[in-house]
Amino acid sequence: MKKLIFKKVSKDTFNLFIILSLSLGLIVWTLQAVNYLDFVTQDGHGFETYFLYSVFNFPKIVHRLIPFVFFISLFLILINYETRNELLIFWTHGITKVNFANKILILSIFLFLFQILIGGFISPLSQLKSRMILKDSDVNYFSSLIKEGKFINAVSGLTIFIQKKEDDGSFKNIYLDDSSKRATKMTYASSGQIIDRNNQKVFKLFNGSVINKKENKINVFEFDQIDINLSEYSTNTILVPKLQETSSRKLFNCSLNSFFKKPQTDKRCGEEIMQEINRELLKRFYKPIYIPIIAIICCFLIILPKNSSKYKLQSKLTFLFGFLLLIISETTLRYSTETFFSTMVYLVMPWIFFIITYLFFLYKSKNV
Numbered sequence: 001m002k003k004l005i006f007k008k009v010s011k012d013t014f015n016l017f018i019i020l021s022l023s024l025g026l027i028v029w030t031l032q033a034v035n036y037l038d039f040v041t042q043d044g045h046g047f048e049t050y051f052l053y054s055v056f057n058f059p060k061i062v063h064r065l066i067p068f069v070f071f072i073s074l075f076l077i078l079i080n081y082e083t084r085n086e087l088l089i090f091w092t093h094g095i096t097k098v099n100f101a102n103k104i105l106i107l108s109i110f111l112f113l114f115q116i117l118i119g120g121f122i123s124p125l126s127q128l129k130s131r132m133i134l135k136d137s138d139v140n141y142f143s144s145l146i147k148e149g150k151f152i153n154a155v156s157g158l159t160i161f162i163q164k165k166e167d168d169g170s171f172k173n174i175y176l177d178d179s180s181k182r183a184t185k186m187t188y189a190s191s192g193q194i195i196d197r198n199n200q201k202v203f204k205l206f207n208g209s210v211i212n213k214k215e216n217k218i219n220v221f222e223f224d225q226i227d228i229n230l231s232e233y234s235t236n237t238i239l240v241p242k243l244q245e246t247s248s249r250k251l252f253n254c255s256l257n258s259f260f261k262k263p264q265t266d267k268r269c270g271e272e273i274m275q276e277i278n279r280e281l282l283k284r285f286y287k288p289i290y291i292p293i294i295a296i297i298c299c300f301l302i303i304l305p306k307n308s309s310k311y312k313l314q315s316k317l318t319f320l321f322g323f324l325l326l327i328i329s330e331t332t333l334r335y336s337t338e339t340f341f342s343t344m345v346y347l348v349m350p351w352i353f354f355i356i357t358y359l360f361f362l363y364k365s366k367n368v
Contacts, residue, residue, distance in 0.1 A: 001093050006103045013107065017073040021065060028061050029054065049133055056130035059123045066115045067329065071294045071322050074104070078301040079315065087302055097365040101299040108295035115288040120248045128245040169193060174205060186211045201230040243280045251277050275337040282336050282346065289350045290329040296357045297322045303364050
């Protein structure tokens, strides 16, 4: 009977967790998808690229929501059990409050491992995949982004100015400023158009001149026609890889090489970003440790019955402390790698919270 009860608790919590995760995840994803639309299309990418980019960013959203959703799910399940007198049935079948809390703690450990799986492996891989989608896509909306009389920075290192845009898609009085390399190249053309050539976007320019400036030397030549391959330019969106997209193995190697003063084999492992690397590792593999603490906090809901005069106060305090712990887990991470002392505080603090919370629960469960 005890196994059936614990199976029911796990099933109810898991089902509500899945429902809330998908619901809140889709809401957040939809809101962020609007930002992704501007973020992606400003680099000239199409709707298909935008959609895939948004989908592959969904695991990142789920990873951020897991602690909060688990807290809400467990809180609501235990409140519902008490309201429907199901907890009383559990106690009459020989289940102690401490034993019940321990089973909830075991359930939270599985979720702890799940969040590490999402944050440490799935989310970085999916974000890297989303960036590769941008990198591999052609700039198929480029023409529609160009506006008359405005400077456009749709790709990195290339500024485009068009005086007039014709109905057939061609342009008049075109100015290009190419600063993608060491030399600065300015190009003027009386007309031009963007065409497809071998699955690449090419800017075909007519009747103009090019000014090359390198090391205080200026060269000018005129042309009747010149082609500029836009695919050679990286878009602003994909220019700089982010730590969130780097595999955990690479981040661990960077951190260990820095700790043991070994030479770095990866150029992205500079000492100037080592704090960020260590913070990212803590977020992926250590921050989930707050999930078991949240589970113990929720278990305070089973100490008093609903007919107790202090039950409502107990429920409010449980929600308050649980929500406060979620805020602490987020805010302390930002300062976790500032100094050696702050790192040690961040590493030790969750264990102190857990021990104090668990011991206090044992005391209350035996003396109430």
